[in-house]
Amino acid sequence: MLKKINMIIISFFLILTIKGNLSFSLYLPVLLFYVLKNRKNIIYIYPVSFISILLFAKEMWPAYLILIVATTVFLLLYQTGVKKDWSIFGQTKIVVSVYILLINCLMLFIYPKLDISIWIKLFYILTSILIYLFLDIYLAKLLKDFQNIKERFLINDNETYNSYILLEILLALLACFGASFVAIGNVNLLPLVGSYFAMYLSRKFRNIYSLLFGILATCMGFFGKRINEALIIVAISGIYTIRSIYTIGILNTLLAILILSKSIESPATYISIMVVSILFEIFAYFLMPKRLEEVDEYKEMHELAQKNVNEEILKFAGFLDRFVVGFQNPKDFNERLSSGIKTIIDQHCKTCSKQKECFEKRQKTLYPIFKDILTLDENFKDNYQEYINYCDRFQSIYNTSKLLNQQSFFKNQNANEKNANNYILLAQINGVSNALKNYVIDTTSKTELNYQQLQKAKAYLLELEYNVTYxxxxxxxxxxxxxxxxxxxxxxxxxxxxxxxxxxxxxxxxxxxxxxxxxxxxxxxxxxxKLIIDVVYAYGNMPTENQMISGDNYLVKEQNNGHMLFAISDGMGKGYSAFYESDMTLHLVEDIIKLNIDPSTALTILNTFYVVQDYLERYATLDFLDINRHNGNATFYKMGANTTYIFKQNKMVDKIINQSLPLGIDEEVDQSSYQLEDGDMIIMSSDGVVENLIDNDLLEEFISNAKDLAPQQIVYEILNYTIKNQIKTKDDMTVIVLKISTRKKK
Incomplete structure (x- = not known):
């Protein structure tokens, strides 16, 4: 916003150079600089400049109308020529320079004709072209040459913004020069405009170049225009270089002393500067980005780091909480629970007219509903009121659940299980210790980027007039x-x-x-x-016959760090017990990968906790794939999982074969790395698909022939093929299909 205010101020005063027999020679190159940078700047520059002419140079308004009409037509032709690739518009500098030459010749030699030497007119034309070329060169540096950004903009030293401040100094000096031709009463406007830009540049840059403006503006006003009040400009540059809440107080105290001493010719000028300083502070407070002192930057960095660490610890605590809740019951309890759920379904659900609709709508929520009914959870009616209202047979289901409990169907752990808790506790202490060590090693081994540079990147975007809202x-x-x-x-x-x-x-x-x-x-x-590959994927799941829910579960996660994670888990057995095991496993995987640690470390930690729950005899397989889109590397983690197939462009098939047991049985996590290539297709599946086929070679041939289909269609084809062909043992089926493509270089 402050940039636009500066542009308005510059346009308002620069147009007034026409009062100095300069015609539009200084105004035109700046006008073209602004509108070529952003066409929308026209809506600010044209009206402001026209108002300035009406206020201070009424006789020049016809000439200004000619100028803006000609410039608008030129811009339309230029834009059209660039879009249509006309060769004449291929060299921007030449085209714009020729236009500046023609307009200046028109204004200086024809209308409004100036009574000055031809050599002076030629000098004005040359100066006009040189000003545009200077502005264009620095605009090109700012918008196109980003090779030295770190050196020029992101290092906190006295050379910061060197290139950019030269451009701002030139524009500010031109505005001061235009203001020098106008006085309101006995107050010449040069000291006021110069004071404003001295405050702005010194507050913004705080280096020797900002002081340079004060010196040049003072010399222009005092020596060039004989304006004594211009001497205050260099003093303001020096005062505002000092970053302090007392800056405005120091300046206004100095001005008040000068006014009260009666040693100055024009007190009104200094009073006006006091008003300018107050207005500037108001605008600067809301519009100028705050430049934090170094101590504040480090404080902010420390607070941010502390916040991130706390968030990571909370995430890890959440993972532990889920683990404790998920495995608080032994395997025998879950088997009894699964049997109880099956009893409810057989006695009440299978003959219900709403059965199909209910199971489709609540496929994954029925397990906790039936579990809480069977265990007679005291909060059941509050938690599942919607289900109670929906189910016509709820009272019968509830009576069956009470009967099962009266038969001691869901007793707590027996004495032997309770005695085993001592051994479990010791194992947990050791397991948690190892898990925390892995977590700390992974989180402390990362090197941080320079946070100051990251913050200054935002300031640089603001300098380029991008409206950064977040x-x-x-x-x-x-x-x-x-x-x-x-x-x-x-x-x-x-x-x-x-x-x-x-x-x-x-x-x-x-x-x-x-x-x-x-x-x-x-x-x-x-x-x-940088990402070098893209991944398109699809997935599908189908329970085995006579089962309402699959014991398989899958996870697809697109991380915001450029990784994509895919996982399939198969719980031991079938039905709700198997579903619970695999669902809990993938929820734990999802929780632990939120910690922003390496997947290998995350799965090692998870496996450690499964080693702990080995005492509870709870098992689930895990097939986990981490695709790093930055380098195209795929890492496969297999814990009792099925073979993964990678179909190549050349019709070859690579296989990632499992060599380990399910989670928590082996202490080491089996992993394999694979470099992906353009056109690769990856097939992940549970053992209900590939392992149970009598002839896997036929399936491989079938998939190869279907390789050109969309991933979702391939999933359907694989599931249909498996159902129709001979299978050794009926089982739940899950398939994930991924297609890899390399990104084209831009």
């Missing part, structure tokens, strides 16, 4: 970072090159800009390490 550094590790940015009124194609170049300099690695969402006119993006 900026969060979610993760800041080398090769594992995530910055979420919201930018208003921009298209992805417009800002992607800028963000790419900027954050590649900040992070010292290639990055990808990933679209997140668009709300109203704000586009939200994630900046992450």
């Amino acid at each position: 900026y969060e550094v979610v993760r800041s590790y080398e090769q594992d970072f995530l910055i979420t940015i919201g930018i208003k009124n921009k298209k992805l194609t417009d800002i992607e090159p800028v963000l790419n170049s900027l954050f590649e300099a900040v992070t010292n690695c290639e990055v990808s800009i990933e679209f997140v969402k668009e709300e109203n006119t704000t586009i939200y993006l994630n900046v992450i390490p």
Whole structure:
């Protein structure tokens, strides 16, 4: 916003150089600089400049109308020529320079004709072209040359913003020059405009270059225009370089002393500067980004780090809570529970007219409902009132549950199980210790990026006049970072090159800009390490015959760190007991991968806890795939899982074969790495699909022939093929199909 205010101020005063027999030679190149940078700037510049002319140079309004009409036509032709790739518009600098030459010749030699030497006119024309070329060169540096961003913009030293401040100094000096031709009463406007820009530049840059403006503006006013009050400009530059809440007080005290001493010619000028300083502080408070002192930056970094650590610990605590709740009952209890659920279904559900609708609607929620009914949970009616109202046979189901309990169907653990708790406790202590060691090692081995540079990247985007409405550094590790940015009124194609170049300099690695969402006119993006592959996937699940629910469960998770996770778990047995085992396993997997640690470490921790619950005789297989989209590497973790097939473009088939037992039996987690290639297709499945077929070679041939289909269609085809062909043992079936494609270089 402050940038637009500056542009309005510059346009308002720069147009007044026409009062100095300069015609539009200084105004025109700045006008073209602004509108070529952003066409929308026209809506600010044209009206403001026209108002300025009407107030201070009424006789020039016809000439100004000619100028803006000609410039608008030129811009339309230029835009059309660029879009249609006309060769004449291929060299922007030449085309714009020729236009500046023609307009200046028209205004200086024809209308309004100026009574000055031809050599002076030629000098004005040359100066006009040189000013535009200077502005264009620095605009190109700011918008296109991002190779030295870190050196020029992201290091906290006295050379920060060197290139950009030269451009701002030139525009501010031109505005001061235009203001010098106008006085209101006995107050020349140059000291006021110069004071404003001295405050702005000194507050913003705080280096020798901001003081340079004060010196040049003072020399222009005092020596060039004989305005004594211009001497205050350099003093203001020096005062405002000092960042303090007392700055405005120091300045106004100095001005008050000068006014009261009666040693100055124009007290009104200094009173006006006092008003300008107050207005500037108000605008700066709301519009200028705060420059934190170094101690504050480190304080903020510490608080952020502490917050992140606390969040990670809470996530780990949540994982532990789920584990305790999930495995608080022994295997025998769950088997009895599964049998009780089967009794309820056989006696009440199978003959119910609502059975199909009920099971489709509540496939995964029926287990906790029936469990709480069977255990006569005291909060059941409060938790499941909707189900009670829906089920016509609820009272019969409830009576059956009470009868099963009266028969001691759901007694607590027996004495032997209770005595075993001592051994379990010892195992838990050791297991938790090992798990925490793995967690700490993984979280402390990461190297953080320079947080100051990440924060200054936001300031740089603001300098380029991007309306950044949201900026969060979610993760800041080398090769594992995530910055979420919201930018208003921009298209992805417009800002992607800028963000790419900027954050590649900040992070010292290639990055990808990933679209997140668009709300109203704000586009939200994630900046992450460069992605080289894309993954399209589909999945399907089918329970075995005579079962209402599958003992298999699957997990598909697209991480915000560029990883994609796929998992299949098969609980031991069938029905609700098997479903519970596999569902709990994948919920634990989902919880632990939220910790933002390496999947290998996460699964090692999870396996450690399953080793602990080995005393409870609870088992589930786990087939886990982690695809790193940054390097195209796939890591397969198999714990009692089925073989995974990778179908290649050349029709070869690679296999990732399981060599370990289910979770919690082996202390080591079996893993295999595989480098993915363009066109690879991965088939993950539970043992109900591939292992139970009599002839797997025929299935491989069938899948190879269907490789060109969409992933979801391939899932359907595999399930249908398995059902129709001979199977050794009927079992639950789950299939995940993934297709890999490499990203094209932009």
